[in-house]
Amino acid sequence: MIHECELHHTTCMVYDMGYRTPDPGNPRVQSTRDRILAAARELLAETGPAGLTYSLLADRAGVTRQTLYRHWPARSGLLVDLILEGSDGGYPEPGADPAVVAAEWLASLRAGLRDPARRAAVLAVTAQADTDPDSAQALAQLLADRLAAFNDLLKPSGIQVTAEEYTLLSGPVLARVFFDRAEVTDEFIAAAVEHWLAAPSEEPG
Amino acid sequence: MIHECELHHTTCMVYDMGYRTPDPGNPRVQSTRDRILAAARELLAETGPAGLTYSLLADRAGVTRQTLYRHWPARSGLLVDLILEGSDGGYPEPGADPAVVAAEWLASLRAGLRDPARRAAVLAVTAQADTDPDSAQALAQLLADRLAAFNDLLKPSGIQVTAEEYTLLSGPVLARVFFDRAEVTDEFIAAAVEHWLAAPSEEPG
DNA sequence: CCCGAATAACACAGTTTGTATGATTCATGT
DNA sequence: ACATGAATCATACAAACTGTGTTATTCGGG
Numbered sequence: 001m002i003h004e005c006e007l008h009h010t011t012c013m014v015y016d017m018g019y020r021t022p023d024p025g026n027p028r029v030q031s032t033r034d035r036i037l038a039a040a041r042e043l044l045a046e047t048g049p050a051g052l053t054y055s056l057l058a059d060r061a062g063v064t065r066q067t068l069y070r071h072w073p074a075r076s077g078l079l080v081d082l083i084l085e086g087s088d089g090g091y092p093e094p095g096a097d098p099a100v101v102a103a104e105w106l107a108s109l110r111a112g113l114r115d116p117a118r119r120a121a122v123l124a125v126t127a128q129a130d131t132d133p134d135s136a137q138a139l140a141q142l143l144a145d146r147l148a149a150f151n152d153l154l155k156p157s158g159i160q161v162t163a164e165e166y167t168l169l170s171g172p173v174l175a176r177v178f179f180d181r182a183e184v185t186d187e188f189i190a191a192a193v194e195h196w197l198a199a200p201s202e203e204p205g
Numbered sequence: 206m207i208h209e210c211e212l213h214h215t216t217c218m219v220y221d222m223g224y225r226t227p228d229p230g231n232p233r234v235q236s237t238r239d240r241i242l243a244a245a246r247e248l249l250a251e252t253g254p255a256g257l258t259y260s261l262l263a264d265r266a267g268v269t270r271q272t273l274y275r276h277w278p279a280r281s282g283l284l285v286d287l288i289l290e291g292s293d294g295g296y297p298e299p300g301a302d303p304a305v306v307a308a309e310w311l312a313s314l315r316a317g318l319r320d321p322a323r324r325a326a327v328l329a330v331t332a333q334a335d336t337d338p339d340s341a342q343a344l345a346q347l348l349a350d351r352l353a354a355f356n357d358l359l360k361p362s363g364i365q366v367t368a369e370e371y372t373l374l375s376g377p378v379l380a381r382v383f384f385d386r387a388e389v390t391d392e393f394i395a396a397a398v399e400h401w402l403a404a405p406s407e408e409p410g
Numbered sequence: 411c412c413c414g415a416a417t418a419a420c421a422c423a424g425t426t427t428g429t430a431t432g433a434t435t436c437a438t439g440t
Numbered sequence: 441a442c443a444t445g446a447a448t449c450a451t452a453c454a455a456a457c458t459g460t461g462t463t464a465t466t467c468g469g470g
Contacts, residue, residue, distance in 0.1 A: 046336070065459090174380045231446075234447070271447065
């Protein structure tokens with residue numbers, strides 16, 4: 001496939017079989033695409049990953065199945081777009097105090113994962129990442145974006161973190177949300193930040 | 206459904222429609238059950254969660270589809286059994302030094318998650334936990350078991366940890382494996398342990 | 411206003427899914 | 441050893457989902 005036109009992260013691809021992804025610049029395309037993604041989030045939240053069927057989704061979105069296949073010839077692409085879309089927004093303010101920035105960052109992470117549809121989308125992509133390279137790359141992209149955004153907020157403090165250090169900070173919150181399935185309290189966030197900042201042999205920056 | 210016979214965590218249930226889960230005590234049942242679970246792990250590792258079909262699984266396991274429905278009337282039950290089975294084993298030795306115990310514990314966690322089939326099973330159950338109570342409970346059970354096992358190893362040190370503290374320790378490793386999809390190095394484990402033990406205001410015990 | 415695209419409206423074969431039914435194999439208790 | 445009940449097999453069936461077409465209609469940009 002060949003890249004053609006671009007619009008933020010949404011690229012229009014041309015496939016060998018004369019099929020092509022709709023032009024993201026077209027408002028009609030944007031409209032149906034948004035309607036589909038919204039319906040997908042609903043279905044995902046209501047019925048889980050197994051219930052996200054092209055048939056059901058088409059009905060829910062008021063769209064034909066062929067439209068779905070045109071937009072996402074591979075089903076995994078839909079999930080990928082679900083997590084790449086709406087990932088931005090809601091970031092806290094930069095600050096000089098790493099403790100404050102880290103705490104607010106984790107709080108925004110918690111807020112973003114309050115949405116069941118988003119949780120389901122992230123897990124679905126993660127689950128298929130082992131067998132689908134596109135999903136694996138999307139996850140890597142998401143991580144890189146968030147790491148960069150976090151480091152942006154840390155600029156006033158003069159500290160920058162590596163990917164490993166970022167995971168040491170965010171890991172507990174992610175595990176609490178996805179695996180423990182328990183409330184991420186302010187105390188939990190405070191504890192995570194304190195542990196993270198309590199640098200033993202080396203500074204986390 | 207009514208509980209009837211028990212064998213470790215495997216309980217035989219009787220359903221309203223005259224259907225019942227096979228008796229776990231029967232060696233024939235155990236045999237086919239093991240063969241099915243082994244085949245399920247293969248399929249899960251090879252084709253991902255979407256490829257784990259009752260039809261494919263039946264063929265792979267050399268079993269009829271009806272046998273699958275008899276063992277697991279609900280598909281989610283299969284995934285649940287996949288993570289509950291084989292979760293034990295490979296635990297490190299107890300010790301008086303929390304740092305050593307924690308590091309060895311994380312190493313054993315990493316070792317357990319080296320198996321792609323196990324990773325896929327955990328993610329699949331996690332993904333459906335939001336819509337399937339059984340899966341949610343299985344996850345909670347798994348967490349409780351591991352927390353108890355970890356506290357067992359910590360007994361010689363006189364330290365016991367809460368669920369939150371356990372997640373603060375294991376979260377980074379889980380996130381590294383599932384979301385970062387990157388190698389969990391010995392250095393990463395060492396850093397996680399050091400951060401965890403560097404108690405800021407309160408001791409983690 | 412016209413042309414090309416995006417979409418709708420169908421159609422079709424193949425697969426998966428639940429759910430039956432009867433025959434056959436196996437484990438267990440007497 | 442043998443009879444009984446279970447577990448499994450071998451089928452069958454309708455329903456839903458899946459890819460993939462074809463044609464007609466609607467919409468947006470030049």
